[in-house]
Amino acid sequence: EGQYDRKFDNRLFGFIKNYKKGKPVDPFKLKQTAYDMKSVLANEGYPYATVDYSIDTLPDMNTTDIRFYVQSDSLVHFGNVIIEGAENFDTMLVKREISFKPGDIYRRIDIIRTQKHLLETGYYLTLYLSSASADTSDNVNRLKPDFVLSLREKKTHFVSLKTGAAQDSLKDLTWAFSGSWGKRNLFRSRRLELTANASFIVFTEWRLKDHWYRIRLTEPWFFGIRMPMTVTAQLSPGVRTPILDQDYRKESWFVSVSTTRNLDDRTRLITGLQYESVNIYGLSQDARDSLKQDEGISISRKLFLNLTRDTRNHPFIPSRGSLINIRGEYIGGFLGGDDSFTLIEASWSRYQKVWPGWISAFRLKGGYVREFDQSESVPVDDRYYIGGANTIRGFSEGSLGPRYRTEDGVFPEGANIIIIANQEFRFRLIGKLWGSVFTDIGNGFRNNLEIKLNNLAVSYGAGLQFISPAGPIRVDYARRLKTKHITAGDKFHFTILYAF
Structure with missing residues (x-):
């Protein structure tokens, strides 16, 4: 009524x-x-x-x-926006982020979107958009109100030091240290950042894993569109590794150009082009060529695309919503380089409360990578390696999937196809301590002829998580079931963040 x-x-x-x-x-x-x-x-x-x-x-x-x-009362239109507190950054940077113009029909969502866009620029600590007049007794103030945008800016230069745990595809846990220096208003609106990073393998081993140095320049409005373009150059000098009684060092570097486009508040599209090169030092030419052949080391040029839709209500401990990620890469071909192959990968995760205090988390993930043109196989480093804390628990990191045998033992070969399904139930125990029970199913395959039910690995287990400000720190215990190709066994996993 x-x-x-x-x-x-x-x-x-x-x-x-x-x-x-x-x-x-x-x-x-x-x-x-x-x-x-x-x-x-x-x-x-x-x-x-x-x-x-x-x-x-x-x-x-x-x-x-x-x-x-x-x-409903009267129809209202936006008036002018008065900007206060813009000292270090040009007011032009503010105006282009405002989602409405004077005379547009008032919409609360436009105010929220404007504030969100301004915070995403990284220029401001806090901001507040409010009506310029508290007196709405006359029609001018009431039906076409002006607004005041109050800003508290960040400094134009910044220095940051970070340290913390991280996940690695082949190791349970690593610890990283990084330092950055940057300028937020280079040429008025561009962002420049210089970063150095070193990461160490901890617990399973204690040694330097890698270190890299990066320079990154970001143009927030590419071609006058709210679509940031980022140019990145990164050098990884490598760490000396013993092989055949010799120490060698694998140095890599890449240059990439990428753009990011928010299709809506929940969906993001990233596209780009990357050139990467690898050099080996400390070995003879014959040994260097042999290592490149064995490890698939090459010069690569690729186009990449990543589409993400995230409707989760929390990035670390979601209780509802879903996460969809689709990734595609085209390497070599008309771009040139030493190898040519394509990659397509998709995952879907769903979160929901199933009964009081319990959260159901389900993930389905698949990936496919295949060579084409003159390439005989996908480089070793670009294949899939699964098994471990974030894929199929109960296995050592990267140990599941195709393997090859030598006189020194059995080693992972890498897969061209992966299928992963995870079901986990999470629940609070006391305070910040949570528990979980889970089952994981999946494997990696050379080709689609190997995809059979009796080739799938199955594991189950339970875990404990401490919910820290940086995310859950978890310990999982998993047992794997015996199958025709897999022996029964168990394994503990210690890492940070949920597996999905």
């Missing part, structure tokens, strides 16, 4: 469809419904709208009618 434009009927009535006759009345649900109705009107130019409800609570009645009263 009430006075409002009837074109909103379908959207407003949609909020009351969940009220069923004979069901108990929830006062919190009534307040939420009123708020949701006001939000619809506020996003269509009616910020002064009111929504009230009435319910008869006479004691002699088992049922009652619920009435919502809607008053």
Whole structure:
């Protein structure tokens, strides 16, 4: 009931469809419904709208009618925006992030989006967008209000030092140290960042794993579109490694250009081009050529694409929503380089509460990589290596999938196809201590002829997690089931963040 434009009927009535006759009345649900109705009107130019409800609570009645009263009030348009606090950064950088123009119909979502875009620039510590006048008694202030955008800027230069645990595809846990220096307003709006990083293998071994040095330049509005373009150059000098009684060092470097486009608030598309080269020092020419052949070391040029849709309610401990990721790469071919192959990978994770205090987390992931043109195989480093803390638990890192045998033992060969399915139930034990039970299924394959049910690895187990500010720190214990190709066994995994 009430006075409002009837074109909103379908959207407003949609909020009351969940009220069923004979069901108990929830006062919190009534307040939420009123708020949701006001939000619809506020996003269509009616910020002064009111929504009230009435319910008869006479004691002699088992049922009652619920009435919502809607008053939309007047249609409102945006006025001017007055910017305060812009000293280190040009006001042009602020104006291009504003999602509305004077005279546009007022929408609350435009205010929220403007504040979100401004914070994403990285120029501001805090900001607040509010009406310029508290007096709405006259029509000018009421129907076309001006707004004040108050900014608290960051410094134009920055230095950062970081340390912490990280995950590695072949190791349970690594510890990294990094330092950065940067300038946020290079040529008015570009961002320049210089970074040095060193990571160490811990617990399973204690040694330097790698170190790299990077320079990165970001143009936040590429071709006048809110689509950041980033140019990155990185050098990894490598760490000396013993082989055949000799110490060698594998140095790599790459240059890449990428763009990032937010298709909506939940969906992001990243595309780019990368050139990478690897050099080996400390070996004879014959030994160097042999190592390059064995490890698939080569010069590569690739186009890449990554599409992500994230509707999770929390990045570390989601209890609802989903995460979809699709990744594609085209290496070599008309781009040139030593190898030619394509890669396509997709994963879908779903999170939901299944009963009080328990969260169901499910993931399905698949990947396919295949050589083409003159290439005889996919380089060793570009194949899939699964098994371990973040894929199929109960196995050592990277040990699952195709293997080859030499007189020195059996070693992972790398897979061209992977299939992974995980089901995990997570629950709070006490305070910041959580528990979980899980089962993992999957394997890696050379080709599709190997994809059979009896070739899948199956494991199950339980884990404990401490929820730290940086994310869950977890210990998992998993047992693998015996199959025709896999022996029974178990393994502990210690790492940071959930597997998915």
